[in-house]
Amino acid sequence: MRGTQHQIATSTPVDAPPPLNASAHALFLDLDGTLVEIQDRPNEVHASADLRALLRHVSDSMSGAVAVITGRSLGDLGEIIGGAVDYAAGVHGFEIQRGNRISRDQIEISQLEAARADVRRLLEENGLAPLVEDKHASLALHYRQIPAAEEVIQRIARDVATTHGLRVLQGKMVVEIIATARTKGHAVTVLMAAPPFLGRTPVAIGDDRTDEDAFTAAKRMGGFGILVGEPRPTGADYVLPNTSAVAIWLAGEQN
Numbered sequence: 001m002r003g004t005q006h007q008i009a010t011s012t013p014v015d016a017p018p019p020l021n022a023s024a025h026a027l028f029l030d031l032d033g034t035l036v037e038i039q040d041r042p043n044e045v046h047a048s049a050d051l052r053a054l055l056r057h058v059s060d061s062m063s064g065a066v067a068v069i070t071g072r073s074l075g076d077l078g079e080i081i082g083g084a085v086d087y088a089a090g091v092h093g094f095e096i097q098r099g100n101r102i103s104r105d106q107i108e109i110s111q112l113e114a115a116r117a118d119v120r121r122l123l124e125e126n127g128l129a130p131l132v133e134d135k136h137a138s139l140a141l142h143y144r145q146i147p148a149a150e151e152v153i154q155r156i157a158r159d160v161a162t163t164h165g166l167r168v169l170q171g172k173m174v175v176e177i178i179a180t181a182r183t184k185g186h187a188v189t190v191l192m193a194a195p196p197f198l199g200r201t202p203v204a205i206g207d208d209r210t211d212e213d214a215f216t217a218a219k220r221m222g223g224f225g226i227l228v229g230e231p232r233p234t235g236a237d238y239v240l241p242n243t244s245a246v247a248i249w250l251a252g253e254q255n
């Protein structure tokens with residue numbers, strides 16, 4: 001058993017969140033679909049100068065208690081938001097960044113290497129060419145370009161993960177074979193254990209299934225989650241309709 005992932009959904013929120021409280025809250029923000037619009041290809045995503053400035057401003061006003069928690073690698077994230085926040089987690093909690101310090105989970109690379117070879121072979125056998133993103137601890141198969149192949153690609157991912165004792169994470173038009181048992185919830189929990197997060201109320205914001213782990217962790221520590229997008233059953237307590245609404249909510253922080 002490679003650890004739990006998505007928690008059981010509890011309700012469908014309809015309310016907008018209370019205002020951001022810069023002196024009391026700690027923020028855990030997803031990137032794609034939360035801060036920036038999802039693009040056809042993940043490498044087409046860019047953060048505007050306005051967004052980077054907003055994140056820097058919010059982080060400064062919250063004594064640094066802002067982290068971006070993403071499925072992307074930290075290297076990839078850094079290229080997009082370029083040091084706008086001091087704390088981050090990459091590959092769903094596999095890597096955690098505190099300032100200049102990065103820690104990574106210990107994983108069994110050989111399992112993933114065998115899985116890589118199997119995925120390559122099975123995709124080829126099925127004549128499928130999704131965008132394959134190799135994130136060292138995980139292999140993400142993006143099929144936004146070939147949505148009709150969803151079922152087959154998901155089955156390949158599940159079969160390969162089962163064969164090699166790995167975990168599968170399902171996101172929006174992407175399925176990931178991942179070698180770490182860590183989740184976004186883990187990232188929230190470990191960052192909350194030390195300053196500048198310690199003692200604050202965690203608020204997790206995200207749009208996808210993997211964000212549910214962050215919502216659950218935030219809630220367990222007395223905070224709340226904010227789902228971005230259409231209301232749906234979730235562990236989050238509040239909802240914001242889109243990335244623009246997230247930016248407006250962040251900009252409206254109160255001291």
Ligand SMILES: [Mg+2]
Nearest residue numbers: 030032033208
């Ligand atoms: Mg997302």
